[in-house]
Amino acid sequence: MARVYLEDISRRFGSTIAIADITFEVPDGEFWVLVGPSGCGKSTILRTIAGLDNATSGSLFIGDRRVNQVPARERDVAMVFQNYALYPHMTVAENLAFGLRMRQAEPKTIRARVETVAQSLNIAHLLDRKPRQLSGGQQQRVALGRAIARQPQVFLLDEPLSNLDAQLRDDTRAELKQLHQRLGITTIYVTHDQVEAMTLADRIVVLHQGKIQQIADPQTMYAQPANQMVATFLGNPPMNILPVTYDGEGFQLAGRMIPCPERLRSSLSPGQRLNLGIRPEHIQIAADRPAHLVVEVAIVEPLGRETLLRTHSIAPEAALVNVQVAAEMRLKVGDRLPLFCTPERLVLFDPATGNNLNPA
Ligand SMILES: Nc1ncnc2c1ncn2[C@@H]1O[C@H](COP(=O)(O)OP(=O)(O)O)[C@@H](O)[C@H]1O
Numbered sequence: 001m002a003r004v005y006l007e008d009i010s011r012r013f014g015s016t017i018a019i020a021d022i023t024f025e026v027p028d029g030e031f032w033v034l035v036g037p038s039g040c041g042k043s044t045i046l047r048t049i050a051g052l053d054n055a056t057s058g059s060l061f062i063g064d065r066r067v068n069q070v071p072a073r074e075r076d077v078a079m080v081f082q083n084y085a086l087y088p089h090m091t092v093a094e095n096l097a098f099g100l101r102m103r104q105a106e107p108k109t110i111r112a113r114v115e116t117v118a119q120s121l122n123i124a125h126l127l128d129r130k131p132r133q134l135s136g137g138q139q140q141r142v143a144l145g146r147a148i149a150r151q152p153q154v155f156l157l158d159e160p161l162s163n164l165d166a167q168l169r170d171d172t173r174a175e176l177k178q179l180h181q182r183l184g185i186t187t188i189y190v191t192h193d194q195v196e197a198m199t200l201a202d203r204i205v206v207l208h209q210g211k212i213q214q215i216a217d218p219q220t221m222y223a224q225p226a227n228q229m230v231a232t233f234l235g236n237p238p239m240n241i242l243p244v245t246y247d248g249e250g251f252q253l254a255g256r257m258i259p260c261p262e263r264l265r266s267s268l269s270p271g272q273r274l275n276l277g278i279r280p281e282h283i284q285i286a287a288d289r290p291a292h293l294v295v296e297v298a299i300v301e302p303l304g305r306e307t308l309l310r311t312h313s314i315a316p317e318a319a320l321v322n323v324q325v326a327a328e329m330r331l332k333v334g335d336r337l338p339l340f341c342t343p344e345r346l347v348l349f350d351p352a353t354g355n356n357l358n359p360a
Pocket residue numbers: 013016017018019036037038039040041042043044045
C-alpha cells in the first residue's frame with residue numbers, strides 16, 4: 001500500500017487545458033473520490049496516476065518514488081474502467097487469476113486469492129463460467145475482482161458502477177466500501193455521481209473545468225461548500241441560492257427579512273448584495289414562527305419519505321426555492337406557504353466570484 005501525491009499536475013491537449021495545477025495527497029490506505037461534471041478532468045487525472053497518460057508538467061509520487069518516468073506496468077496500480085474488458089475465452093476464475101499469473105505468483109497463492117475475492121464479491125458460484133454467460137453486473141464484479149485479486153499498492157476506479165442498474169449499483173457500492181474497510185488499499189475513485197462521492201469517500205475532491213474546487217470530508221463539504229459550484233453540485237435537490245441584500249439586521253428578499261446569525265455579521269456591511277445558500281431540508285413551514293419568506297408552490301414531487309416542493313417567492317423578486325416537507329402534508333400547486341429558514345444553516349456567497357464568504 002502507498003500514498004499517492006500529485007504536485008502541480010497539469011495536462012494540455014493542444015490548446016485544451018484538461019487539468020490545471022492539480023495538487024493533493026491521498027494518505028496510505030484512504031479512499032478518495034474525484035467528482036465533477038462530465039469533462040472536468042477526472043479521467044485525465046486517473047490515467048495520469050495509472051501511467052496511461054503523461055502530465056504536461058508537475059510531479060507524481062506513489063509512495064516515496066517519483067513515478068513520472070515509470071511505465072504503467074511497473075507502478076503497481078490496478079485500474080478498473082466503466083467499459084471493462086474481460087478475456088472472453090477465459091473462465092471467471094482464469095480472469096480473476098490473470099494479473100497474479102502475469103506476476104508469476106505461486107499457484108497456491110493464486111487459488112486462495114481467487115477464492116477470497118470471489119466470495120467477497122458474491123461471484124464464487126460463477127467461477128467456471130465464461131464472461132458471455134454472465135449478466136452485466138456480474139461481469140463488472142469480475143472486472144473489479146480481477147483488479148482486487150492482484151492486491152496492488154493503489155486501486156484506481158473510473159466510474160466502475162455507471163453501467164449497472166440502480167439496485168445493483170447500490171449493492172455493489174456498499175460491497176466496495178466494505179471491501180476497502182477490510183483490505184485498506186489506497187483507492188482513488190472517479191464518478192460524476194454525487195451520491196457515490198458522499199457515501200464512499202474518506203475525502204472528496206470536487207473538480208470543475210480542470211481545476212480543484214474543494215477537498216474535504218463529505219460532511220464538511222456538504223455543510224460548508226467552498227463555492228456555489230460545490231454547493232449546487234452536492235446534494236439532491238441542490239442547495240437553494242437566493243439573491244439578497246444585507247440591511248444591517250438580516251437579508252432582504254421579496255419584501256421580507258431573513259435574520260442574520262451573529263457569527264456571520266462581522267464580515268458584512270449594510271447594503272451589501274449577497275447570495276444566500278440554504279439547503280431544502282433547512283427550510284420549514286413557519287407555522288407559529290415568523291415567516292422569513294412567503295412562497296407559492298409551483299410543483300409538488302412526492303418522494304415517499306418526504307415531499308419536495310418547487311416554489312417561488314412572491315413578487316417583487318421571484319426567487320426559486322426548493323423545500324422538503326413531511327410526506328403527510330397534502331399541498332397543491334398555487335398554495336401559499338410562509339417559510340422559516342434555520343439561521344444556523346445559512347451560507348453566504350460572494351455574487352461576483354461565487355466563493356463562500358466564510359470558508360471552512
Ligand atoms: N486525448 C484527448 N485529446 C484531446 N482532448 C482530450 C483528450 N482526453 C481528454 N480531453 C479533454 O480533456 C478534458 C477532460 O477530459 P476527461 O478527463 O476525460 O473528463 P471527465 O473524465 O471528467 O469526463 C475534456 O475537455 C476532454 O475533451
